[in-house]
Amino acid sequence: MLDIKFVRKNPEIVKENIRKKFQDHKLPLVDEVIRLDEKIREDKQVGDQLRAKRNTMSSNIGQYMREKKIDEANQMKAEVQKINQELEGLEKEEEELSEKLKKIMMTIPNIIDPSVPIGKDDSQNVEIERFLEPKVPDFEIPYHVDILEKVKGIDLDSARKVAGNGFYYLTGNIARLHSAVITYARDFMINKGFTYCIPPFMIRSNVVTGVMSFDEMDAMMYKIEGEDLYLIGTSEHSMIGKFIDTILNKEDLPYTLTSYSPCFRKEKGAHGIEERGIYRIHQFEKQEMIVVCEPEESKAWFEKLYHYTVELFTSMLIPVRTLECCSGDLADLKVKSIDVEAWSPRQKKYFEVGSCSNLGDAQARRLGIRIKGEKENYFAHTLNNTVVAPPRMLIAFIENHLQKDGSIEIPEVLRPYMGGLKEIRP
């Protein structure tokens, strides 16, 4: 969400940005916003004058009442009633227009970083860098579910019976590996100076609508029946929600938090072979990182954040690459976004395992996350990034560490979390 004052002063920049994102149908919205804003300010001024008049007259009535000048008081009461009638319509109009303005403002995309590559859709995303060599072994890598079944690490049949499609039982050493990855990732982030946090796994509707649009909510969030609660789709929801409507002290910044949570997603409209197995599921676990910082620091944090993920994956000897979202593929709220993709020797391509986003001040403006300034308060910048989401990363993990004999090698860094285990055998 942009600053309306910015739109007012720089309509051309806003329009140019919309063109860069190939959303030309939104161009007329800019002028409409400016028109609405003008009308609202006009209403506000007229209303303020009426309210000022009412305030003085009301206190005059009090004065008359004390002096027992009943007639004068009653006469003035009638006058104020007239003002109130006038105000009623005006206030209603102001409210309606503000609502309309806000709605449109939500759909006008954030100004993207100048470094973002221009492109229409995800096919034009740009590879930034590769880490570790993407190897294809001389034996065939089976589908990940088959590998997992061979080591008795997954039970999808029972899960379908108990909870339906999109759930899994992880068992034995694979379940342990899953926990090991989470714990390793947690400690990895703590060592980077992040504060570990376990947030609520359910949040209220007002927090949900704060962090996402209605359509997103409908497509992702599970609602608890009979309660004003939703299961979180990512801990970012609870973690950013923590800061809604707060004014932060400079000396407490930056907030660098790493959070663990299960994530629940409806995943409406997901299908296809590569979306099956444990790639896209209704419930998974994730270690997340978020940063709330000074505006001028967000760019530097962005670079740091996705490099942490890269470092984490390469420390587990999983080849990754970074892929930058082009303008057209970038979500409206984001200034810049880079995905971390892991190598799949089976598919012989990279697939997404994490996503790092700099939201600039757009999220903060929307949620009222401010910093106490010398003279004026200003909006913070927010960023979020996946540390690791084990079920999906496990696909990359087992594919890259599968040995010819069907065993899965455990990289050095994870062994302490696996009781010293060096490999998982069939």
Added chain:
RNA sequence: GGAGAAAUACCCAAGUCUGGCUGAAGGGAUCGGUCUUGAAAACCGACAGGGUGUAACAGCCGCGGGGGUUCGAAUCCCUCUUUCUCCGCCA
């Protein structure tokens, strides 16, 4: 789940019964200044936020959130949320 009490600005807190010289007193903290070689103390000033408009002054909204009554609401009514105390239940 049941009963009761409460929510005022960064913190403490008066005001609520009885609506109007409260467009929120007072204290602490913080920041700026005077004094001082420096500091403390004392004194003076600023001090929740959010809009609008101006050359400047001013004005509007704001007492947990939302709604209502009224000429006028921190104050009365409804509702939601949160906190505390007690009872019940339960890892």
